[in-house]
Amino acid sequence: MNTAFTDKPACRIRYLTTGLACAVYGFLLVPTVIVMLISFGLIAGPSQGGGMHPTLRLYAEFLSSSAWMTSVWHSVFIACASMILSLGIGIPATYGLERFAFRGQNMIRGMLMTPLAVPSIIISLGIYFYFSAIGLINSFAGLVLAHTVYVTPYVIMTLAAGMRKIDPQLEFAAQLMGAGRQRVFWRVMLPQIRPSIIAGGLFALLMSFDEVVIAWFISGVQTETLPVRMYSSIQWEISPLIAVASTLLSAVSFFACLVASRVSPADGGDTV
Amino acid sequence: MTMAAMTKDRIGALCTIGPAAAFMVGIVGIPLFYILYVSFNGPHFSPSAYVMLLSSRLFFQSLWSTFETSILATVLSVLLGYPVAVHLARQPARRRALMMIMVLMPFWTSVLVKSYAFTIILGRRGIINTALSCVVGHKVALPLLFNKFSVVIGMANYLVPFVVFPVLASLLAIDPALGRAATLMGARPMRVFRQITLPLSLPGVIAGASSTFIISLGFFVVPALLGGRHDVMLANLVDFYTRETLDWPAAAAIGMCLLAVIGMCGFIATTLRKVRRV
Numbered sequence: 001m002n003t004a005f006t007d008k009p010a011c012r013i014r015y016l017t018t019g020l021a022c023a024v025y026g027f028l029l030v031p032t033v034i035v036m037l038i039s040f041g042l043i044a045g046p047s048q049g050g051g052m053h054p055t056l057r058l059y060a061e062f063l064s065s066s067a068w069m070t071s072v073w074h075s076v077f078i079a080c081a082s083m084i085l086s087l088g089i090g091i092p093a094t095y096g097l098e099r100f101a102f103r104g105q106n107m108i109r110g111m112l113m114t115p116l117a118v119p120s121i122i123i124s125l126g127i128y129f130y131f132s133a134i135g136l137i138n139s140f141a142g143l144v145l146a147h148t149v150y151v152t153p154y155v156i157m158t159l160a161a162g163m164r165k166i167d168p169q170l171e172f173a174a175q176l177m178g179a180g181r182q183r184v185f186w187r188v189m190l191p192q193i194r195p196s197i198i199a200g201g202l203f204a205l206l207m208s209f210d211e212v213v214i215a216w217f218i219s220g221v222q223t224e225t226l227p228v229r230m231y232s233s234i235q236w237e238i239s240p241l242i243a244v245a246s247t248l249l250s251a252v253s254f255f256a257c258l259v260a261s262r263v264s265p266a267d268g269g270d271t272v
Numbered sequence: 273m274t275m276a277a278m279t280k281d282r283i284g285a286l287c288t289i290g291p292a293a294a295f296m297v298g299i300v301g302i303p304l305f306y307i308l309y310v311s312f313n314g315p316h317f318s319p320s321a322y323v324m325l326l327s328s329r330l331f332f333q334s335l336w337s338t339f340e341t342s343i344l345a346t347v348l349s350v351l352l353g354y355p356v357a358v359h360l361a362r363q364p365a366r367r368r369a370l371m372m373i374m375v376l377m378p379f380w381t382s383v384l385v386k387s388y389a390f391t392i393i394l395g396r397r398g399i400i401n402t403a404l405s406c407v408v409g410h411k412v413a414l415p416l417l418f419n420k421f422s423v424v425i426g427m428a429n430y431l432v433p434f435v436v437f438p439v440l441a442s443l444l445a446i447d448p449a450l451g452r453a454a455t456l457m458g459a460r461p462m463r464v465f466r467q468i469t470l471p472l473s474l475p476g477v478i479a480g481a482s483s484t485f486i487i488s489l490g491f492f493v494v495p496a497l498l499g500g501r502h503d504v505m506l507a508n509l510v511d512f513y514t515r516e517t518l519d520w521p522a523a524a525a526i527g528m529c530l531l532a533v534i535g536m537c538g539f540i541a542t543t544l545r546k547v548r549r550v
Contacts (some may be wrong), residue, residue: 010461014362021359024352028378028432031389034399038392043399089292096288100281112292114300119490119534121507125514125527126303129310149299152292181284210382213492217514230384234391234497246385253380261369261376 032250039243062244068229072248074219075226078140079208082147086204087197089148090155095185097156098163099171113153123150124217131218138220146214151204158203162196163189198259206256210249307531311524321521331509331526338505338533341420341495342488345427349484350477352428353435357476358469360436361443379433387497390426391417394498418500426494434487435480442476443469475545482541489534506530 037043041055062068127146136142174188212227219228230245325331360368393399394416404412454464492507513523
C-alpha cells in the first residue's frame with residue numbers, strides 16, 4: 001500500500017475532491033430529478049396547489065391533450081425519418097472516407113462536419129431564409145431534411161470510430177478470395193460495424209427528437225414538434241404538463257445513453 | 273498505387289460520399305451563403321443593415337452581454353468540471369465507466385428540461401426561496417431568476433460535461449509514476465498537485481475551456497428562457513429581428529457578426545493549442 005494514501009493531508013485532499021465532485025454530480029442531476037418528481041405529483045410544481053401525493057393525473061392529462069400528443073407524434077415521425085435518412089447517407093459516406101484514398105479527403109471530411117462547427121442558431125437562420133424562398137417552411141419534408149443534416153456528422157463520427165476498430169485484413173482476405181467490393185461491404189464489413197450503426201442511429205434519433213432551435217425557426221402550427229411546444233410553453237404559460245414532457249424527453253435520453261453505452265462501452269465519451 | 277486504382281478510388285468515393293456531400297451543400301452550404309446575401313439586402317446590394325448595427329445600442333449591449341455571459345459560464349464550468357475529472361480519474365477503470373453515467377446522462381438531457389427545472393428551482397416562489405423562507409421563518413424572495421445569475425448557472429449546468437471529457441483524458445494520460453516519485457522524494461500532496469497534476473492537465477483544461485467558450489457564444493435557449501431583458505445574447509437578437517420586427521437584413525447581419533466572432537475565437541483557440549504543443 002502506498003504510504004501517500006494513509007497520510008493525513010493526502011486523505012484530506014481526497015475527501016475534499018470527492019466532496020466537491022459529489023456536489024457537482026448533484027448540481028448536474030438534481031434539476032432533472034426534480035422535474036420527474038413534479039410529474040409524478042411528489043413535489044408541487046409552479047402554479048399548482050400544494051398536494052404531495054403520488055399521482056399519475058398529469059400523465060393522464062398529457063395523454064388526453066391532443067395538442068401535446070400531436071406534437072409528440074410529429075417529433076417521433078421526424079426523428080425516425082431523419083435517422084433513416086442520415087444512416088442512408090452516412091454509412092456510404094463513412095465507408096468512402098475510410099476505405100478510399102483520394103485527393104482533398106480531409107477537406108471533404110471537414111465539409112461533412114460543418115454543422116458541428118457552426119452554431120445551430122446560424123444554421124437555423126440560413127435554413128429559415130432559404131426554405132422560405134423555396135417554399136419548404138412549415139413542412140415535414142423541410143424539418144426532416146434540416147434534422148438529417150444536423151445529425152449526420154454525429155452518425156459519421158460514430159461509424160468512423162467503429163470502422164477504424166475492425167481488422168482490414170478480413171476485407172482483404174475476402175477480396176483475395178474473389179469477393180467484389182460490394183460483396184465485401186455487405187458480407188464482411190456491415191456485420192462487423194452493426195453495433196456502431198445501432199449507436200449512430202440512436203444518436204441521430206435522440207438528437208432529432210431533442211432538437212429545438214432549428215425546429216423553432218422552421219416549424220409552424222401544423223408541424224410543431226414536442227421541443228418547440230415545450231419551449232413556447234415554458235416561455236408563455238408554464239403548464240404543469242411541461243414536467244411530463246420533460247420526463248418523457250429524459251426517458252428517451254436515458255434509454256439512448258444506456259443502449260449506446262452497452263453497444264460501445266469504450267467510446268461513450270469520445271464519439272461525442 | 274497505380275493510376276487505374278486511383279481513378280477507381282475516385283469514382284468509388286464520388287458514389288459513396290456524393291449523396292452526403294450534396295446534402296451538406298444543399299442544406300447547410302447554400303443557406304450559409306444565403307445569410308450573407310440577405311445581410312447585404314438581397315438583390316439590391318447595400319450595406320445598410322451593417323451601418324444600422326454600428327449605430328444600434330441594442331446590438332453593442334448584447335455583443336458585450338454575449339462575451340460577459342460566455343466568460344462567466346466558461347469559468348464556472350471549468351471550476352465545476354475540474355474536480356469531477358480529478359475524481360473520475362482516480363477511480364478504477366470499471367467503476368469509472370459506471371460513474372461516467374452521472375456525467376453522460378446530463379450531457380444527453382435536453383437543455384429544455386434543464387431550463388424548465390431551473391425556473392422551478394430559482395423562481396420567486398421556487399424551491400430555493402421556499403426552503404430559505406422555512407429556515408429564516410419569514411418570507412424570502414431572492415431575485416434568482418431572469419437575470420445574469422440564472423443564465424450563467426443554466427449554461428454551466430449544460431457545459432460541465434464539455435470540460436470533464438478533455439480534462440479527464442489529459443489526467444488519464446499522466447504517468448502515475450510521476451506522482452509516486454514526487455511523493456517518495458518528500459513532496460506533500462498539495463505540491464504534487466500544483467507541480468505535476470495541474471500543469472500536465474492544462475492542455476485538457478485549455479481544450480475544454482475554449483470549446484465551452486465557443487459553444488457559449490452561440491447559446492440561444494438558456495438566455496431566452498432563464499434571462500431577463502438585459503441578458504439578451506446575439507443569438508436571441510437574431511431571433512428577435514427575424515420573428516418580431518421581420519427585419520431580415522438586420523437578422524442576417526447580426527448572424528454574420530456572430531459567425532465572425534465565433535470564427536475568430538476558434539482560430540485563436542487552435543493557434544493557442546498549436547503554440548503550446550511546440
